[in-house]
Amino acid sequence: MQEQILILDFGSQYTQLIARRVRELNVYCEIHPFSSAPALTPDIKGVILSGSPCSVSQGSAPDLDLNPYRGKVPVLGVCYGAQLMVHKGGGFVEPSNVREYGRAHLNMVNDKIDLLKEITLNSQVWMSHGDTIQRLPEGYELIASTPSVQVAAYKISGEPTYGIQFHPEVTHSTEGKTVLRNFVVHICECSQDWTPTTFIEETVEGLQQQLGNDKVVLGLSGGVDSSVAAMLIHKAIGKNLYCIFVNNGLLRKGEFQEVLDQYQHMGLNVRGVDASERFYAALHGLKDPEDKRKAIGRTFIEVFDEEAHRIEGVDWLAQGTIYPDVIESVSVTGPSVTIKSHHNVGGLPDFMKLKVVEPLRSLFKDEVRLVGKTLGLDLTILRRHPFPGPGLGIRILGEITPEKVRILQEVDDLYVRGLKEFGLYDEIWQAGAILLPIQSVGVMGDERTYEAVVALRAVTSVDGMTADWYPLPYEFMREISNQIINRVKGVNRVVYDISSKPPATIEWE
Ligand SMILES: Nc1ncnc2c1ncn2[C@@H]1O[C@H](COP(=O)(O)OP(=O)(O)OP(=O)(O)O)[C@@H](O)[C@H]1O
Ligand SMILES: O=c1[nH]c(=O)c2[nH+]cn([C@@H]3O[C@H](COP(=O)(O)O)[C@@H](O)[C@H]3O)c2[nH]1
Ligand SMILES: NC(=O)CC[C@H](N)C(=O)O
Numbered sequence: 453m454q455e456q457i458l459i460l461d462f463g464s465q466y467t468q469l470i471a472r473r474v475r476e477l478n479v480y481c482e483i484h485p486f487s488s489a490p491a492l493t494p495d496i497k498g499v500i501l502s503g504s505p506c507s508v509s510q511g512s513a514p515d516l517d518l519n520p521y522r523g524k525v526p527v528l529g530v531c532y533g534a535q536l537m538v539h540k541g542g543g544f545v546e547p548s549n550v551r552e553y554g555r556a557h558l559n560m561v562n563d564k565i566d567l568l569k570e571i572t573l574n575s576q577v578w579m580s581h582g583d584t585i586q587r588l589p590e591g592y593e594l595i596a597s598t599p600s601v602q603v604a605a606y607k608i609s610g611e612p613t614y615g616i617q618f619h620p621e622v623t624h625s626t627e628g629k630t631v632l633r634n635f636v637v638h639i640c641e642c643s644q645d646w647t648p649t650t651f652i653e654e655t656v657e658g659l660q661q662q663l664g665n666d667k668v669v670l671g672l673s674g675g676v677d678s679s680v681a682a683m684l685i686h687k688a689i690g691k692n693l694y695c696i697f698v699n700n701g702l703l704r705k706g707e708f709q710e711v712l713d714q715y716q717h718m719g720l721n722v723r724g725v726d727a728s729e730r731f732y733a734a735l736h737g738l739k740d741p742e743d744k745r746k747a748i749g750r751t752f753i754e755v756f757d758e759e760a761h762r763i764e765g766v767d768w769l770a771q772g773t774i775y776p777d778v779i780e781s782v783s784v785t786g787p788s789v790t791i792k793s794h795h796n797v798g799g800l801p802d803f804m805k806l807k808v809v810e811p812l813r814s815l816f817k818d819e820v821r822l823v824g825k826t827l828g829l830d831l832t833i834l835r836r837h838p839f840p841g842p843g844l845g846i847r848i849l850g851e852i853t854p855e856k857v858r859i860l861q862e863v864d865d866l867y868v869r870g871l872k873e874f875g876l877y878d879e880i881w882q883a884g885a886i887l888l889p890i891q892s893v894g895v896m897g898d899e900r901t902y903e904a905v906v907a908l909r910a911v912t913s914v915d916g917m918t919a920d921w922y923p924l925p926y927e928f929m930r931e932i933s934n935q936i937i938n939r940v941k942g943v944n945r946v947v948y949d950i951s952s953k954p955p956a957t958i959e960w961e
């Protein structure tokens with residue numbers, strides 16, 4: 453039995469962070485929307501209630517019957533979660549003019565209470581609330597305060613139920629991790645045995661039971677997720693795993709062969725399929741980014757489907773789905789607009805009629821990396837920057853031609869090589885070159901040129917949702933722009949993209 457902490461999500465932007473912090477303590481946890489809270493089972497050692505953009509005083513605020521949990525397992529309410537228990541217990545929560553956003557310091561801490569053990573006076577905590585707990589219900593004990601709000605934390609007498617107004621999950625709460633450790637390890641008594649090694653053992657065993665002698669097909673992309681998924685399944689069923697790696701003609705220079713070699717080296721049963729011409733044909737004449745994405749996605753599915761059908765008697769399709777793809781976060785503001793139709797490559801077709809196996813469904817990206825590392829996955833794959841499914845296809849603005857792909861591959865290759873040589877590659881979350889659909893005048897060897905402009909992009913980010921441009925050293929920029937213009941025929945100008953996301957996006961299309 454895998455013990456776990458249950459996190460009930462009320463729509464806070466920080467809910468995933470709570471989960472990551474709990475897992476950093478080597479304790480497994482799952483996030484579920486408050487509206488479909490699971491029943492208490494013996495594996496659930498404790499419950500955390502998240503924050504929320506809503507206010508408990510609104511009629512329509514998210515609500516939940518806590519009786520199935522309270523008193524049976526320890527419960528920790530964070531921000532909205534804490535306010536909710538006060539509200540339901542007959543206390544008083546109100547919008548207040550002493551709103552707190554950002555750092556605050558505890559000027560009263562009862563560190564005799566197990567939740568706050570080792571928390572120091574003046575400890576910095578991160579606040580983000582407009583409502584304030586004005587009066588605690590009877591039987592609720594005040595255990596911490598800040599200068600502006602009296603109720604920064606409370607405990608309900610006679611049961612292991614706690615509320616905290618601050619956010620222990622953000623790193624700006626400098627002792628937040630201690631609070632979470634106190635709750636998860638000391639109060640819930642979780643045994644901290646959820647490690648990459650146990651994950652691998654349990655997953656491989658589970659896969660063997662699930663798959664038996666069946667055949668599985670999996671698309672490898674050269675990225676971390678599909679590679680780690682392949683390694684796990686390979687460990688479980690060996691040669692019954694059939695991998696397919698498609699060259700869509702939009703990969704980086706030399707990448708198809710390099711990655712294919714690497715996979716074969718790892719002992720994977722992998723077939724490389726060069727479908728470049730087919731992709732170029734599908735893209736012919738298309739200029740609009742979304743049209744291009746759709747054509748690439750459609751062609752990918754066609755090629756993959758054909759290849760999968762060549763394998764006799766396949767029952768399963770394996771996918772590198774990870775936890776953020778699975779979590780149904782509570783949408784409090786309604787459906788969001790489509791900025792780009794991402795992950796078009798991911799949704800493999802229902803018509804394939806295969807059962808789906810997803811061994812990474814419960815992991816965050818950094819956990820996938822740790823599992824990959826433990827499995828001995830090559831560092832070049834582990835550390836590789838994210839690369840979009842449609843590849844260079846969305847970095848060539850406008851229509852795609854094989855010649856433009858060749859130019860961009862050369863530029864990108866010099867740029868990425870340069871980043872590695874200068875020791876910058878690992879400092880950057882994602883980098884790439886963009887071929888612009890304009891030409892500019894230049895002079896080379898006394899001759900007038902009229903050639904393409906390329907933009908370089910390098911960003912720092914955690915998850916790609918927000919990003920900041922990376923301040924490349926001038927020395928590097930000088931060197932690399934020289935190399936690009938001198939060596940790549942057809943390019944006479946290099947510019948650097950200094951836009952953050954938002955308001956820009958990482959890719960230009
Ligand atoms: N060139 C390719 N050949 C075969 N399969 C592919 C290829 N590109 C993508 N796939 C498959 O489609 C899935 C989704 O691709 P996408 O790049 O959107 O995912 P991802 O989240 O970046 O994961 P990964 O780290 O595996 O690339 C991959 O996990 C892989 O199974
Ligand atoms: O698989 C993908 N299919 C796509 O169509 C796609 N578009 C963008 N990206 C990647 O997503 C991250 C965020 O990119 P944006 O800021 O451009 O939206 C960045 O890492 C991008 O490289 C894609 N990945
Ligand atoms: N971060 C939160 O959970 C905020 C709760 C509530 N919306 C408030 O402003 O007080």
Ligand SMILES: [Mg+2]
Pocket residue numbers: 673675839840841
């Ligand atoms: Mg990928």
